[in-house]
Structure formats: C-alpha cells, structure tokens
Amino acid sequence: MSETLHTSDVSVSDADLLDQVAAAVREAGAALRERFGEVVRYRSREELMRALADNDDTALGILRPRLTSLRPEAGWVEDELDGGALPPGEWWVVDPAEGNVNHLHALPEWAVTATLVRDNQPVLTVVHLPLTGETYTARAGGGAHVDGRPLHVSKTADLGLSLVATSQARPDEDEKVVRRVGSSITAMLLDALVVRTAVPATLHLVNVAAGRIDAFWQSAGARADLLPGALLVTEAGGRISDTQGRPWTPQSTGFLAAAPGIHTEAVATLSR
Template identity: 40%
Template sequence: MLKSVIDIVETLATGIRAPERPPTSLGEFAEAFSAIDDPLSASLRAALTGIRPDVGWVDEFEDLPGGEVWVVDALDGAVQFIQGLPQYCVSVTLVRDGEAELAVLHSPWLGETYAARRGEGARRNGTLIEPSRKASLTAAAAAAGQPPFVTKQPGVAEAAGRSLTAILGEVAAVRNLGPTSWQVADVAAGRLDLFWQYGRDATNLVGASLIAREAGAVVTTADGAPWTPSAGSFLAAAPGLHAAAVEILRQAE
C-alpha cells in the first residue's frame, strides 16, 4: 500500500501552483490558501478512500482518535507556499490507535519524497536513509519550530525562547526550514542533525516521527521521555547527539 500512497501524493501534487504574488491581508491569505488546499485535500481524500474505504479521516490540528485514520496536510508549510517560498510539502500518514503505520512526505519543488512503513526503514526517492553520524554538537546543524497558533498554548513560546538561547551557544547553526514534518525527515536523512519543538503538534509530527525512527534517529520529548502525540515537546536527533541535546534542553527549562 505504501507504493500506492506515494503514487497518489506525487501525482496529485504535480499541479499545485503558488499565487502569482503574496497576499496583502489575512483575508487574502485565507482565500488563496483555501483555493489551493480545499481541492487538493478533496482529491487526496477521494484517492486514499479508494484504496482503504474503511479508514477514517483527520484534518490538520485535530486530536487523533482510536482506530485507523488518515492524517493529511495538503499544504504542510502553507505560509511559505503562499509567500512563494519553496519550503512546503504534501504530508500523508496512516495512523492506527495513535501510532503511525506509514508516512509519505512529498516536496514538489525539490522533486523528493520521504516515505516509511513501520518496521521497513525510511527512504528518500526509494533509497534508504540514515541520520548523521556526528558526535559533537559543536558541528551540528540544528533546526527548531513551533506549533501552529503557538500563542494558544500557554508557556510554549517562552519555553521555545529559552531553549533557543541555550542551543545557539552549543551548535554550529540553528535554522527554521519549515514545514515541521520535512525538517524532521531531514534529520532522518542526515541533512539536519537535530530538530526540537515545544508544544502539542500531533498531526504535524506523527508521520515525521515514524520516518525519523525508521531511519535510526532518536525521537523523544525535549527531556528525553518517549514521545507520544499528546506530548508537550519533541526532539529528533542523530544518535550521537541526542543525549547532549537533552541535557541542554533540560537545563533551559
């Protein structure tokens, strides 16, 4: 089934195009987003239902129910996309009882697809990937993010600020190369060495966490506990860097 999902995502993502110019108001942004996201989401839903009609559907930012559901974000990185920036992807995850079973991320701009199925490793464009082999944070390229509508989660923005201050002095560089899911997948592939985030963000992280784990990256909360979709923080790191990253983030808290 993973191959079928990859084919669906890559085919339907081919025709999406950003607006000719960025919107000048929130209303224009919402209109531009809906004009692209609504039909693409509908097409993805129809195609995925066609291969698994018994599976439910979860929209972005919703809680994950029990049973099997598709978690789909047709424009993961919508702000960048609407602004004419290349950092966006189409994200599809099959979740069973809160655990990702398969995940597909496709970047039309890069022509790349990350994909993983539980127990079968993670791949980019069909080739197995693995995380960085770095053992020192001083050489690390780190990335950070924040959940959508971060101000609705009290204390999260403040925790993000403290952690950024702490990490900046320990690594070679910190970037935000959104969308969140793609940054986590880039940790899985060794392009980035670690990614962290505070706040609950289940639908953006559940599929990417599978790709990271299947590639061999370490996925936990910021304090090193097992990550679950209800967790209030997230860390994905190369095995040789994870413990050091946890120690810095604990001190920042």
C-alpha cells in the same frame, strides 16, 4: 475537527499500500505546483485564511477520494493543527499543504504529506516535495527512503559540531509556549554549532532522516506536522522523544528527533 471511526480491513499489505499512497500524494503535489509562483497578497486574516483554504481544497480534492478508496474503513482527521490521541483503529492524518504559508509567499519550503495511523502508531507515511520531485517514504519496520534510496541519520556524536533546527508549531501560540521556544533557541545557540529556525517542521525532519541535520526540536505541535517525520527519523535510525527525554506521544508538550550520538546532549540542553 470531524473524525469518523470505522473498523479497518488490513488485507492489503502496508508495503503495497505505501506505493499507492505515494502516487496519490504526488498527484496532489502536482496540482499545488501548478498554483505556485507568484506571491499571494492578502490584507486581512480572513483573506489569508481563504487563500490557505484554497490550497488545502485543491490537494484534498485529490487526496481524500484517493485515500478513502484505498482504506474505506479508515477514519479521517479533518484538522491538521489538532493534536492528542486518536480513538482506536486506522486514521488518515494528512497535511495537504505542509508549509502552506510558504507556498503563498512563493517560498520553496512546502510539501504534501499523508500518514496512516493504526491504533495511535504511524505505520506508513509519504512526504512529497513537488518543487524538487523528491518523495520520502517510511513504513514501520520497513525503513525510510527517498525515491527508493535508503535514508540514514547522521553519525554525529558532538552537539557542539551539530547543525540543529526548530520550527514554530502554529500562529497565535500561547505566550508560555512562545517563551519556551525562545529559551530553547538560546540554549541551543550556546551549545550547538548552528541553529536553523523555519517552518514547516516536516522539512526539517526529512533532513534529520537523511543525515543533513543532526537534530530537530519543537515546543508543542500537531499530529500532521510531527507524525510523518517521527516515522521517517525512527526508521532511518534516529531517536524520538519529548524534549525531556521521555517517550514522545502526540499528547506530549515537546518533541525531539536526533541522531543517536547527540540525543542525550540535546535533551540536557533543552532541559535547562
């Protein structure tokens, strides 16, 4: 990962900046939509990585210059699979093709995301779904919205009546993490109404923010797949923690986003 830190200039309000970031993300999404439709065939890991990189490069060719022009002093996180804390200051955390493998397989669950992190706190985020045209936005202290309409998490208060979801953080995960994923799914299958499992994490999290899904959890994870949804869910009134109920940070080994009414139950289930 290549990261370059600069001193930030915050003279442009975050509200104004959010609108400009949304325009850039939509433009990148339109470019990826033009590439979508047929299943991309690959016969080796090298061919797969090349196809993924082609999508990333298409979106980044739009996003990087646009976002850099908006915040020229902000750093840029190169690796969307990286995690952990960032150095002080402002950083762009971008996933140019969230759910990239779905895009290659002609599946509709993919998005483009961009999040501005200031001193390790996400302050604004945009998640655009090019196939539906929806744009989810959130700003710290400013609420969460989809196409301008406010988002609110569900009022569900019973895990046994809840639709919950999880996701695979990355391919080639450590065996201990894989086993933890399996045991957590088993626990939720016993306690929740229905469990959904699919990638990418961000699309589950926008559904939590919109009240369509009651909780989402994940073992491990990266900044780019959790920070956008974490801000959206928080600003929509949800609760964020690790899977043990402790405060979540990008260094945490687990992540939970839930409607307040079932957060405690979900923690108890995932802590077994």
